[in-house]
Amino acid sequence: MDAQTATLDIVRIDNRHLVLISENRISFIPNVSDEEIEQACVEERRVIVAHANASTTHTQLGPSIAFMPTFDCNLRCIYCYAKGGEDQTSLPLATAKHTIDWTASKTDDPHAKPLTVYFVGGGEPFMNFRMMDGICRYSRERFASVEVVVVSNGIHGQKQRQWLIENKASTRISFDGIMHAKNRPLATHAPSDAIVEQTIKELAVAGVPLTVQLTITRDGTAHMFESIERISSLGARYIKIEPVHHSVLSRGEQSLVPDLEEFVEMFLSSLKRITEQGLLIKIDNSFISRPTSGYYCGAGEGSNVTVTPTGLITSCLEVASMSDAYADTMIYGRCTESGQVVIDDDKRRFLDRLHWRNYPNCPGCNLKLICGGGCPMQGGWDNNDLLNPSAYTCRAHQMLLPKIFAQVFDDPRTVDVVFDNHTIERQC
Ligand code: SF4
Numbered sequence: 001m002d003a004q005t006a007t008l009d010i011v012r013i014d015n016r017h018l019v020l021i022s023e024n025r026i027s028f029i030p031n032v033s034d035e036e037i038e039q040a041c042v043e044e045r046r047v048i049v050a051h052a053n054a055s056t057t058h059t060q061l062g063p064s065i066a067f068m069p070t071f072d073c074n075l076r077c078i079y080c081y082a083k084g085g086e087d088q089t090s091l092p093l094a095t096a097k098h099t100i101d102w103t104a105s106k107t108d109d110p111h112a113k114p115l116t117v118y119f120v121g122g123g124e125p126f127m128n129f130r131m132m133d134g135i136c137r138y139s140r141e142r143f144a145s146v147e148v149v150v151v152s153n154g155i156h157g158q159k160q161r162q163w164l165i166e167n168k169a170s171t172r173i174s175f176d177g178i179m180h181a182k183n184r185p186l187a188t189h190a191p192s193d194a195i196v197e198q199t200i201k202e203l204a205v206a207g208v209p210l211t212v213q214l215t216i217t218r219d220g221t222a223h224m225f226e227s228i229e230r231i232s233s234l235g236a237r238y239i240k241i242e243p244v245h246h247s248v249l250s251r252g253e254q255s256l257v258p259d260l261e262e263f264v265e266m267f268l269s270s271l272k273r274i275t276e277q278g279l280l281i282k283i284d285n286s287f288i289s290r291p292t293s294g295y296y297c298g299a300g301e302g303s304n305v306t307v308t309p310t311g312l313i314t315s316c317l318e319v320a321s322m323s324d325a326y327a328d329t330m331i332y333g334r335c336t337e338s339g340q341v342v343i344d345d346d347k348r349r350f351l352d353r354l355h356w357r358n359y360p361n362c363p364g365c366n367l368k369l370i371c372g373g374g375c376p377m378q379g380g381w382d383n384n385d386l387l388n389p390s391a392y393t394c395r396a397h398q399m400l401l402p403k404i405f406a407q408v409f410d411d412p413r414t415v416d417v418v419f420d421n422h423t424i425e426r427q428c
């Protein structure tokens, strides 16, 4: 990074305070007059240069690969983004091994590098547990070590929980708090909340790196804080709060998506109550990401490698079948029956364009480093245009971020609840 020319965005709060946003860094500076802004920016750039020069850490990153073990699911969530459970196709271990071999063949000295393996839906990964275990075992033969990340609905038994503990798997469990029984019934229509609560409790006690995803429906918006309290009482410390996502591929209707004003209001008041009550939790949300001049996610850039149950390679886990909308764009490779991995380079190159620099209004926006133009697929679903951000997510960033910043000036403890993985400079 050239710190002198690096992007530095300015957000004014109440015409009084200043927030400066740059790569991996947010500075909160109170009581800055208009005349003092330029000097504050000069000083900030000086700090950025000093940090860039002082940075000597070069972490050796290994490759990563995501697997969708199955489309099958033991839940029938009312808003499922993938209609999980309606198709039972599962990924064969042989196909998974071919893609691991392919990943190793593209890696310099794989035996000296870690491989990060993600297990994701749509579908519940543990419905194909034997394959998950097989993938981890095989990956350890091909790479120095394996980091495991699992996104699960929490409906599984003791054996699976033990496996998560033994593999030190970073685990995300979906639990909708007091709306869970209504939102996420079992395939048999029975409620699933008691089972998921037990899973969360056991994983928290065992010290598994755990995040609970709380999905907010329109009906659930008013109950956001009660749901947070319930999750906190289970021992979870990280909660990812997201509004229901809707697309043509979803099971539910658009009417499940929360009203944005209400969502923002409840999010902010929940944040305030967490801070005031000193609840030991951190809140995450896709609207408050680490500032970066890079891509919103690996779908842009074509760095996401997600292997579907039928051996396709997709850049977005929402688009997992050739019959899905945007399959021609997002599915850019496949594993053949003979074990070859074939990549369509033209398709992969198109994905490089899914960056805020190529969207109409983002280059001039002062929130772009945090927002990143939002999820490209959401732009596709909402506007039928991957290069034009979703109005919903754009507005969500523009409403939420300045208000969170204002809350930091009101109560600096807010930083500890909502920001985590990057440098926060706070002079208030
Ligand atoms: S959201 Fe996940 S757990 Fe729920 S039905 Fe879909 S795939 Fe299954």
Ligand code: SF4
Pocket (backbone or CB within 6 Å): 356, 359, 361, 362, 365, 366, 367, 368, 369, 371, 372, 373, 374, 389, 393, 394, 395, 397, 398
């Ligand atoms: S999507 Fe909206 S908020 Fe995000 S960078 Fe673009 S203009 Fe800014």
